Amino acid sequence: MNAFTDIVGHKNIINALKHAVKNGSTAHAYIFDGPVGVGKKSVAATFAKVLNCERGESEPCNRCKSCLTFDAGTNVNYYGITHEKKNITVGDIRTQINANVSYPPQNGKYKVFTVPDADLMNIEAQNALLKTLEEPPEYVVFLLICTNYKRLLHTIISRCMIYKFMPLASSDVINYAVENLKLGSESASLYARYASGSIGKLKSMTGSEEFSEIRSRAFNLFSNSETSDIVTVYSMAEDMKKYESNILNGVLDTFFSIVRDAIVYKQTGNIKYVMQSDMANEIKEISFRHELEGLFVIFDELYKVKKRLSANGDVALLTESLLMTIKENSK
Known part of the structure; x- marks a missing residue:
């Protein structure tokens, strides 16, 4: 991204950040919270760039040394925190933040530390970061990017300006x-x-061929759950347990779209209101095999399964329950 104007959506958040830069009221720490892929990292990167832009305005000039080195990944005042393990450890925080935070910025106003996946910090890592947040040097800005900021310690949250990014x-x-x-x-x-x-x-x-494959797999799973015997349904659920997380989430998202379209077709009898118009015949068949009330039961079960999976629920048990709900509510 070259400027805030290149970012899709989030105008209220962007305007607030630009106002802070313009008026010299930048906070020491920010939390950017929201779903994956909605623009948190793009906003954070542009904000980090503009904080040290030599022009000193609310949009980066993209021509000064600071902007050019930022784009090249060589800006000495910017730190993007990385981690090799599943969680961000205390070692990651100590070596990448605590070891660098005490030195003033070089030829710039701020040192900016961006922490992607900040909600993956373990407790020890959060406590190590907290020590700096309690008494931050005046030149330090932290950008904590999260999908669920409530996983952070309350003592960290209370020291941050929170911006919630909604789906576009x-x-x-x-x-x-x-x-x-x-x-x-x-x-x-x-x-x-x-x-x-x-x-x-x-x-x-x-x-992506994967998207088409996931969609096709989801339609087949849904239809087979309706018509197969109980043993086969349990076997399909056992197979789902082996799916990688992106595939499992893709299948469940497709299930949502299938049920939504079946409900709409059941209520209107008009295929033009169906989202997946390229799968109109399949949606009609699924709609015919379910009563409206049963489709709403499946939709509710889908919602519960997605929520429990996000809280590390048992994949096998949850998918068994879901596929059985589909079967039990089909004609």
Whole structure:
């Protein structure tokens, strides 16, 4: 990203950050919280760049030494925290933040530390960061990027300015798909529905054979759950346990779209209101095999499964329950 103007959505957050830069009221620590792929990292990167832009305005000039070295990844006043393990450890914080925070910035106003996946810090790492947050040098700015900031210690949260990033409007995602990814309007609408307000998710899906494969797998799983015997359904659930997380989430997201479309078709009898128009015949068949009340039961079960999986619930038990709910509510 070259400037805030290049970022899709989040205008209120961007305006607040620009106002802080313009008025010299930048906080020492920020939490950018929200779903994956909605723009948190893009906003954080642009904010980090503009803080040390030599022009000193609320948009980066993209021409000064600070901006150019930032884009090249060689800006000595910027630290992007990385981690090799599943969680961010106390060693990561000590070597990448605590060891560098006491030295003033070179030829710039701020030292900026961005922590992607900040909610993956273990307790020891959070306590190590907290020591710096309690008495931060005046030149330090922390940008903590999270998908669930409530995993952070309350003592960290209370010392941060919190901005919550919401999923983008469907129209924004469609426009991005048409203008930047050069998709046709029908394809853009389909991908936008699956992207759930996430430009990052949109990019990963377009042109990906995996997306088509996941969709096809989800439709087959749903239909087979309706018509198979109980032993086969349990066997399918056992197979789902082996899915990688991105595939499992993709299948469940497709299930949501299937049930949504079946409900809409059941209520209206008109296929033009179905999101997945390329799968119209399959949606009709699924709709015919369920009563409206049963489709709502499946939708509720899907919601519960997604929520419990996000809290590290047992994949096998949850998928068994879901597939059995689909079977039990089919004709």
